[in-house]
Amino acid sequence: xxxxxxxxxxxxxLAKLQLSDTEMSRLAxxxxxIVGFADKLGExxxxxxxxxxxxxxVHNVLRDDELKPSYDRGKILQNAPERDxxxxxxxxxxx
Amino acid sequence: MDEFKTVIGLEVHAELxxxxxxxxxxxxxxxxxxxxxxxxxxxxxxxxxxxxxRKVVEYCVRAGLALNCAINxxxxxxxxxxxxxxxxxAFQTSQFDQPLxxxxxxxxxxxxxxxxxxxxxxxxxxxxxxxxxxxxxxxxDYNRCGVPLIEIVTEPDFExxxxxxxxxxxxxxILLYTEVSNCKMEEGSxxxxxxxxxxxVGEPFGTRTEMKNLNSFSAAVAAVQYEAQRQRRVLSAGxxxxxxxxxxxxxxxxxxxxxxxxDADEYFYFPEPDIMPMVLSDGYIDRIRQTxxxxxxxxxxxxxxxxxxxxxxxxxxxxxxxxSDFFDQTVAAGAQPKSVSNFIMGDIMRLLxxxxxxxxxxxxxAQSMAELLSLIEKGAISNSMGSKVIEIMFDEAxxxxxxxxxxxxxxxxxxxxxxxMCRQVIAENPKIVDDYKGGKVKAITALVGQVMKMSRxxxxxxxxxxxxxELLN
Numbered sequence: 001x002x003x004x005x006x007x008x009x010x011x012x013x014l015a016k017l018q019l020s021d022t023e024m025s026r027l028a029x030x031x032x033x034i035v036g037f038a039d040k041l042g043e044x045x046x047x048x049x050x051x052x053x054x055x056x057x058v059h060n061v062l063r064d065d066e067l068k069p070s071y072d073r074g075k076i077l078q079n080a081p082e083r084d085x086x087x088x089x090x091x092x093x094x095x
Numbered sequence: 096m097d098e099f100k101t102v103i104g105l106e107v108h109a110e111l112x113x114x115x116x117x118x119x120x121x122x123x124x125x126x127x128x129x130x131x132x133x134x135x136x137x138x139x140x141x142x143x144x145x146x147x148x149r150k151v152v153e154y155c156v157r158a159g160l161a162l163n164c165a166i167n168x169x170x171x172x173x174x175x176x177x178x179x180x181x182x183x184x185a186f187q188t189s190q191f192d193q194p195l196x197x198x199x200x201x202x203x204x205x206x207x208x209x210x211x212x213x214x215x216x217x218x219x220x221x222x223x224x225x226x227x228x229x230x231x232x233x234x235x236d237y238n239r240c241g242v243p244l245i246e247i248v249t250e251p252d253f254e255x256x257x258x259x260x261x262x263x264x265x266x267x268x269i270l271l272y273t274e275v276s277n278c279k280m281e282e283g284s285x286x287x288x289x290x291x292x293x294x295x296v297g298e299p300f301g302t303r304t305e306m307k308n309l310n311s312f313s314a315a316v317a318a319v320q321y322e323a324q325r326q327r328r329v330l331s332a333g334x335x336x337x338x339x340x341x342x343x344x345x346x347x348x349x350x351x352x353x354x355x356x357x358d359a360d361e362y363f364y365f366p367e368p369d370i371m372p373m374v375l376s377d378g379y380i381d382r383i384r385q386t387x388x389x390x391x392x393x394x395x396x397x398x399x400x401x402x403x404x405x406x407x408x409x410x411x412x413x414x415x416x417x418x419s420d421f422f423d424q425t426v427a428a429g430a431q432p433k434s435v436s437n438f439i440m441g442d443i444m445r446l447l448x449x450x451x452x453x454x455x456x457x458x459x460x461a462q463s464m465a466e467l468l469s470l471i472e473k474g475a476i477s478n479s480m481g482s483k484v485i486e487i488m489f490d491e492a493x494x495x496x497x498x499x500x501x502x503x504x505x506x507x508x509x510x511x512x513x514x515x516m517c518r519q520v521i522a523e524n525p526k527i528v529d530d531y532k533g534g535k536v537k538a539i540t541a542l543v544g545q546v547m548k549m550s551r552x553x554x555x556x557x558x559x560x561x562x563x564x565e566l567l568n
Contacts, residue, residue, distance in 0.1 A: 014361055016178055053171060053366035061371040065113050065150035068120025071134045076237075086129040087234035090180045093226065 001039060003032040099293045099330070101323045102300055103253035107266060108244050109276040110222060110284040111154045116241035117221050118145030118188070118370075123243070125282045129236040137221075137241035139183030147172075147370050151243040152195065154275045155219045156375070156383050158245055159196030161273045161390060162214050162266075166380050170195045172219075172367040180235050181223035189246075191364040194218035195373070201269070202392065205261040212262050213250030220244050239283075245275070251290065251300075256319040263287065263312050268391045272416045280311050287315050292336070293326045301326070302336040306350055308343045318343040322350065394419055402432040411440050417454040424461030430468040438468070442485045450489070459488050467495035475499065476506050480552055508555040510562070513546070516554065517562045520545040531567060539563055 008024045082089040116123055119136035136143045156166055173191035199214035224240035226233050253259050270276040278285045292303035309315045326336050341350040391413040398409035413419045425435045471481045476499055484495050520542055521528055530538040546559045
């Protein structure tokens with residue numbers, strides 16, 4: 001599968017990344033290699049094999065609807081790059 | 096002028112009324128100090144182990160059964176990726192191709208016409224946090240993040256805003272009766288997005304727009320009317336509709352473009368590895384089905400066709416499940432449906448309103464209510480005395496029989512005593528008596544009033560009327 005500059009642009013846009021032209025052409029090459037590696041799996045004959053979504057065949061792993069104490073706010077905010085006394089702070093975003 | 100047809104579909108989000116969040120034990124309570132209902136799981140810290148709340152599955156299945164859906168015996172959660180700070184994980188745990196409920200419907204009546212609205216699917220997902228926009232920065236509060244939601248997606252079956260409104264009312268009622276969501280619009284517990292397109296009659300469907308931020312039923316109605324008209328104007332002027340996501344501005348009464356198709360979302364859905372699939376047995380689904388209450392539309396139908404109540408009564412009685420249950424229990428205890436209905440719609444509603452109480456706070460049991468109505472029916476107290484007894488029952492936990500006895504409220508049906516009072520009133524009111532004898536038949540009601548007053552409301556009013564007529568003629 002060929003990765004075009006347009007594909008890289010699209011992915012960069014979705015990932016909110018700004019890339020220079022050199023970076024984009026380098027990434028196009030690298031991504032093509034990565035996807036090519038994954039394409040190798042396509043050579044396998046999986047006729048009749050059901051898609052697997054989980055590594056173990058376990059289902060209905062559920063918890064009861066019970067309250068547990070929340071964390072101390074200071075702890076939750078502790079590692080935030082930017083915060084005030086009560087909230088995480090992020091650059092202004094408006095939809 | 097071309098004739099256009101409008102095609103509308105809805106996506107409704109309802110917050111489920113569980114105690115704890117969908118993947119952790121933090122409370123779902125509305126409000127609270129910012130970031131105090133938060134733990135590492137719902138703030139998206141790495142390495143945590145989310146575990147699905149069993150009530151969330153149960154409530155979604157309940158809603159699905161009440162909306163006539165098929166329940167998927169195998170269901171799974173998926174990650175929906177998007178990068179926005181209201182979701183700390185950069186993905187929302189939702190459902191993609193294996194939702195819990197599929198293919199249901201709701202029957203509505205809009206503009207007097209019955210209409211069936213198809214439900215495409217219902218799935219479970221987590222709510223996002225709240226963004227507080229300030230000058231130059233945005234503050235993020237994750238209290239709401241991880242509150243369980245169901246998303247109800249309808250077929251594009253709506254033709255106008257009246258149908259949208261009727262559907263939202265019906266849906267709200269069903270979610271309240273099944274006790275799946277408290278549906279508090281003001282707290283954002285019920286929210287709706289609108290997909291709308293128009294096309295000329297006989298032509299294929301037009302390009303649709305999606306409208307977000309509809310936080311009340313009236314906003315949904317106004318937004319649908321506005322958008323249908325806007326598209327009509329554009330198409331009539333020879334323009335084209337672009338597939339945009341619009342944001343409704345309720346204060347301004349218009350919408351604006353949030354994003355257009357060029358940056359259409361691409362969510363890269365994939366199966367959620369942290370949450371195991373749900374496998375639901377027929378037994379489990381049947382057990383939930385058996386706990387479903389009788390739904391409001393069915394109750395109204397029963398009240399009208401089996402109990403002979405006017406539709407107006409049936410509608411008022413089913414506004415709340417509690418009141419409707421109270422009505423049914425009082426009738427089951429032996430009372431006449433119409434008398435129960437009259438007292439509920441009159442005195443009980445008035446007293447609840449005056450005190451600002453929710454219906455659930457009604458301090459009268461169905462048994463006592465039936466007892467009171469039987470006192471009236473037997474003639475032991477008058478109807479108006481009944482109203483007074485109800486008022487006393489709001490404040491004192493006593494049976495109506497005890498209240499009537501203690502306060503000497505029993506109706507006087509002793510003909511001798513009533514005749515004596517009538518004589519006295521006739522003697523004291525010669526002018527009214529003249530009016531009556533002069534042909535003003537209605538003047539007798541003033542005399543009845545005087546006798547009732549003299550008896551402090553205890554005289555049997557029909558006997559008073561009868562004896563007065565007897566004495567005057």
